[in-house]
Amino acid sequence: MYSFPLPYLSFLAHFHESHDYFECHEVLEEYWKEKTDQSRDSVWVGLIQTAVSLYHHRRGNFAGAQKMAAKALKILQSRTGELAGLGIDSEAFLRQLSCRLQEITEGKAFAEMAIPFLDKEVVLQYRSFHQSCTPSILEKDAAYLRNKHLLRDRSPILNAREQALKQRHGQTADQSANL
Template identity: 45%
Template sequence: MIYPFSYIQFLCHFHGDRDYFECHEVLEEHWKKSGMERSSIWVGLIQVAASLYHYRRGNMRGAVKLLTRALESLSKKRSELHALGINYSQLMEILQKSLKHMKKSRLYTAIDLPIQDAELLVICKERVRRHGSSWGRLDDVWDEGIVHKHLAKTHEKKTVIQPKQ
C-alpha cells in the first residue's frame, strides 16, 4: 500500500519523538493541499495529535474538547482508517480510554496508534530509528522545546529578518 509521505511523517513524530505539534503541522499542510474538507480523515488525526499536545501540557479542557471531536469524526471513518493501515476498533478503544483519563485529570500518558499494516510499521520504525529515536517509548518526551513548541513557533513568526543594506 502507498501512503502519503506526510502521513508517514505524522506517524513517525507521533510514535518516535512524540512531537504532537509537528504531527499537527505536517498533516495540516497535507490537508490543505488535499482540498480542506472539514470532514476529512486528516482533520480527525490532527485533532488526536492536538489533543495529546494539550493533554501533556495540562490543558485538560482543550484536550477533552479536541479528543471528543476527533472521536466523533473518526467514528465515521472505519474504511478510511483501514485504508491508512489503522485498526479501527482498537483505535476507538484507545481514544475512549485516553478521553476518560483526561476527564479524570489523570497524568498524561502517551498512546500508540494501532497500525495493522506490517509494511507501514517497518517503514516508520526504520525512519524513527534513523532519526535517533525509538518507536513507542513509554518514558515519553518531556523536552520543553517539544512540550511548549507553540510558544517557539509563535516567536518564530514574530521574528523579522531585516535585509542587509
C-alpha cells in the same frame, strides 16, 4: 518505495518515535491543506485533532485536550474504512481514543499513546522514513515538546493576521464611504 503519503509517515514517526504531537499537527495539516479538499471531517483532521489533544493533555490543558479528543473521536468513528486504509486498527484505536477522552475528563495525568496497526507495512514504512531523518529532527527534550508552540517563529502568522485586520478595516472604511 513508500506506498503511504510521506506526510503521513512523518506524522507517525513524530507520533511514535519522538512523541512530538505539535509536529504531527504541523506536517499533517500542511498535507491536508495542500493535497485534499480540506473537508473539516476528513480522516486527516481526525488524526490532527488526536495529536493536538495529546499536546494539550501533556501541557495540562485539560479543557483543550478534552475538546480536541471529542472532536477527533466523532470524526474518526465515521472514518473507520479510511483508518483501515492507512493501516490502522480502527476498532482498537477508537477504543483507545475513547478511553483517553475519559481519562482527560477525569483529570488523569498525561501518558504517551501509540496508534495500533493492523497492516504491519505502515509500521515498516514509517520506521524506514524515521531512519532516513536526521536525529535532530525527531529527538527533542521534554520541555521543548511541551512548549513547542511558544518557541516557534510566529512572525508569518502575526503578519498574516495584521494584514487581514488592515483589509477588514480598509473594507469597512471603503464601505462606509459608499453609504
